[in-house]
Amino acid sequence: MASRKEVAALAGVSEATVSRVMNNVGPIKEQTRRKVLEAAERLGYHLNAIASSFAKGRSGNVGVVLPHVPKVRLFSTFYFSEILSGIGEAVQEAGMGLLLLYREPGMEYDYLSLFRTSRIDACLVLGATSLPQEERSITRMAEAEVPFYVVDQRYEDRRIPSVLADHELGSYLAAKHLLDQGLRRIGFLNGTDYYSNSRDRLSGYRRALQEAGIAFDETLLFEGNYSRKSGIEAAAAVLRSLDRLDAVACSNDRMAIGLIQGIKEAGIAVPGRLPVIGYDDSDAAAFIDPPLSTVRVPFYEMGRLAAEQVMQELARESAEGEPDGGGDRVRMLPTSLAIRQSSLTTKGELNR
Template structure:
């Protein structure tokens, strides 16, 4: 294999100029760049990925910060597995490696240190909550010009770093669909309010109810887990049997599946006694009995876009990804 010095000699430039060309520096004139690339092509010169990383003076890793959730198989969770799949694919295409970092709720957010120690060249934060410490750690990255991305968590002043779907519209679609199916009193099952996507989904529910003049019901709030759906089943059953609600719009599929199972144990069946819609269009939505109506939010594409932001390939995301309703049996009245 040809060496960098041979390329430099053939192109009539210094070895440093060859390095600048292959590190993507903008300090090289276009004609010089073309001459170097032509010489490299003729000699069969391909710089190693390690050499490119040293030339760029940055790590070839994308750091992915994951929340530590005790007793939860994080990597088997549809939401995280889909996002990580998109991140991994984009990283592979750009020759970058992933460094997965789990953090507990009480752990210090020392994101800047990861860049100073050259452990990462870009950062993606999953499961970020809008709190003072989190915000300050992200603002420090912003002040120092480090590339990073948030997924499904929008913070004031940092919107250009957030990759997300239009969750307000997705929730509006799910609630409007339940109303169109003849369920007149849907209730909303929400997630923690310190996530912007939770707040957006609640607003989407309210918009759909207001559009038809229906009374809004005070939401039940869980933590996006199947267990929380099971725990809320008794309260949901009281709403249904008391005539306050006849359908449920859940903010994610895991809670919807927990509700479906818990309400069945209490003698209530989706499609017969109440309508049910979830959110995420996870694999589990296809496997329940009845199959779960849900909203598809393109988590794989979110991961790809987040990786491109963290790699510096994008200056800002292209906009909120459009959601899509996937209708199945859980939301349909029997015989309709």
């Protein structure tokens, strides 16, 4: 179906004027109305019924859709709690309500039904993946031009708006920090690749190796699922490769903490024998032994920005009669290093 933008271009009017004509709102010159209707007919453009229904009534709620993972306390994890705190702050300041909803990971989810039944006015999606079923569900929101944002997941379809951190840069900085100390054989403990941030972290790690003139070695890649337990389990594989490792970079703090726990139980000193760096700068990072070097990610700011962006779209929709789905709406926030003891070494230790 043609877009509102295409109708506006053909008719020689603004998108707001197209919205007013199609919604029959406000005084419009008859000549302008005819031009818009003729352009719409020629292009096969039809008013988005879901978007149009917003003007008739609102719930006053921003919906946040989270994955339901049995036995996992999502709200106690630093990642989700920080993002939700940022969302909640922005929504509260705007005088709106927050509705938390769960979906089954890896399954299709009918986001549009939440809009049709007026349960929510706008939607934020957390913990999304690139699995085909999930991506199809999210793409339907983009096609319907409802106000929504995805947090910390990037899609190739640029119609899907998202707020995320620069994970490629963060992982690059982490690996470069280790390389700059003279460490050469850097292992990498990553999460599953159906998260775009896992792929971006791997890309940053590889870029740092390439700049240092070090060939990428797949046998030094280790996989977890972002849990502390998976970090403990990865310790066994790391220990088997210990004679080929100088250090390990991890894709989040929970895996890094589990890894340190596992290798220390085997009698391996951190950072003396094996420097480790995490990712997230969670609350626990500064309190473990040794204090964990990590990458600082602005999760709170990401949640707040996503909420602000989606509420701005909601306000534009209210003023113009339809959400603004045009343009590239991907917002990326910077990451930075937080260096502590776990990744630091000395020349003497390097020459062991």
